[in-house]
Each structure stands twice: as structure tokens, then as C-alpha cells.
Amino acid sequence: MMFLLEFVVLFSTLASTGQSLKCDKCFSLDSDSCTGFSGQECPSGEVCASRYEISFSDLIVTQTFNRLCAPQAECSVTGTFTHGSSTERVATTCCDTDYCTPTMPKLPDTSSQPNGVWCQQCLSMGTYTCTGGLVQCTGEATMCLQKSRMESIGSQAIYSSERGCASKGYCNMRNTSSVSGAVTKEITYTCTNGFPNAATTTATRILFLFVILTISF
Structure with a gap:
């Protein structure tokens, strides 16, 4: 009797695990x-x-x-x-x-305070990727994101792409693919680490060189 009861409990647990x-x-x-x-x-x-x-x-x-x-x-x-x-x-x-x-x-919340990270910024219609100049990121946007779209009907496809600064939470976006009638849509998110502040990096190198020259003399 005890064995039967344990089996029923185990079966119920396994069944509930697979429920949606x-x-x-x-x-x-x-x-x-x-x-x-x-x-x-x-x-x-x-x-x-x-x-x-x-x-x-x-x-x-x-x-x-x-x-x-x-x-x-x-x-x-x-x-x-x-x-x-x-x-x-x-x-x-x-x-x-x-x-x-x-x-x-x-x-x-949004912030206009620079955070020391730089990312490419661009917008392209007709291509699945784009390149652009560096812009300074602000607030919690410490990642560089490329967001690419593709919309196709049969063999015909329309592409677009944009780059900019994103927060880590936004980078948790999932790539999506959907079909509605004859139209297929895809959105892809690609996040990478941002570039260090170019001005700060240059200043650090100059200071390091000055210290080395001072010690040498």
C-alpha cells in the first residue's frame, strides 16, 4: 500500500513538471x-x-x-x-x-552622464549590417549593440541595420523569427563590449610616457 502511494505521488509530480x-x-x-x-x-x-x-x-x-x-x-x-x-x-x-x-x-531611467564607453553609430537601409563613427555612451548603456532586421516575401528580401549604445538588460533581447502569411520577419541582436574612452586612453599614455622619461633622467 505504501509503495502504491509513493508511486502515485511520484507520477503526479512528474506529470505536473511537464505541464504548460x-x-x-x-x-x-x-x-x-x-x-x-x-x-x-x-x-x-x-x-x-x-x-x-x-x-x-x-x-x-x-x-x-x-x-x-x-x-x-x-x-x-x-x-x-x-x-x-x-x-x-x-x-x-x-x-x-x-x-x-x-x-x-x-x-x-535615462541619463545624459557620459560613462567612458564609446560605440559605433549608424543606420542602414538595404543591408543587414552597417558601420559608422564612434559616439560617447551615457548612463547604464555600456554595451555596443547592432540590431538587424530582415523581411522577406519569397525570394525578395528587405534589410535594415542600426548600431548604438545599449544597457546590459536590453542585450538580453532574444532573436526573433516570425511568419505571417507569405511574409517572414527576422530580428537579430548582437551585443559587444564598448570601446574605452579615446581621450582618457590617450591621456593615460601621455602620462605614462612622461613618468618613464622623468625616471630615465
Whole structure:
């Protein structure tokens, strides 16, 4: 009898491990909330997430709010990406029970304080990569990011790419690929360490040379 009870408990545990969460899914523009389909089953291992994003480009402000299923790793996607005159701020929150509602994502603060890191900045339409001059990064944006897009219909493809300064949290973005009818869309994020401050590096070298010459004489 005891063996049978232990088997039932073990079977129940294993069965529950393989279960998928049920989460609400929705998407809205120009809002910080949304309502939509309820009880959508997530892929195994994913959790319920809310993602809030605001983009500033010149005088245009765009905000989106999305409730979705997401891998646990994407729960740490909170940060900024600055390229040219555009800035993107994104925040993500998660919960891990059926039909749960993640807390409202809080967008990260921005800062104009230089942080000693330099990154390439560029924008290209028609290519999957681009190169540009160095710009000084600010605040928590200590990584260099290249964001590449591809949209294709059959054998025809449209590419675009941009580089700029990003925070480590923004670099947790997952590469995406989606198909809608005959259209395939791909977005790829590539983060690398930033370049050291060129002026500081030059000053350090001059000081080092001065000390060596002083000791020599």
C-alpha cells in the first residue's frame, strides 16, 4: 500500500513538471495596458510576461504594451538602446502561475552622464549590417549593440541595420523569427563590449610616457 502511494505521488509530480502555463495574451499601441485572448497555452518552460516599451525618435513617441508567453531568460529584458536621435526603453515583468498577471513593468531611467564607453553609430537601409563613427555612451548603456532586421516575401528580401549604445538588460533581447502569411520577419541582436574612452586612453599614455622619461633622467 505504501509503495502504491509513493508511486502515485511520484507520477503526479512528474506529470505536473511537464505541464504548460496558461497566460493571457494581448498587444496594444499607444497604451500601457491591453486586454485580449485569455488562457492561451504557453510552450513548455515559458512563463507569463508583460512588456512595456517606449521609443523616442525626434519628435515622435511610440509606446507598446504586450502580454505574452516568454522564456524565463527574457524576464530580465529591461534597459535602453540609443542610436542617433532615437532612444528605446523597455521593461519586462513575469509570473509563473496559470492566468497570473505580472506586475506593471517600470521603464528604466535615462541619463545624459557620459560613462567612458564609446560605440559605433549608424543606420542602414538595404543591408543587414552597417558601420559608422564612434559616439560617447551615457548612463547604464555600456554595451555596443547592432540590431538587424530582415523581411522577406519569397525570394525578395528587405534589410535594415542600426548600431548604438545599449544597457546590459536590453542585450538580453532574444532573436526573433516570425511568419505571417507569405511574409517572414527576422530580428537579430548582437551585443559587444564598448570601446574605452579615446581621450582618457590617450591621456593615460601621455602620462605614462612622461613618468618613464622623468625616471630615465
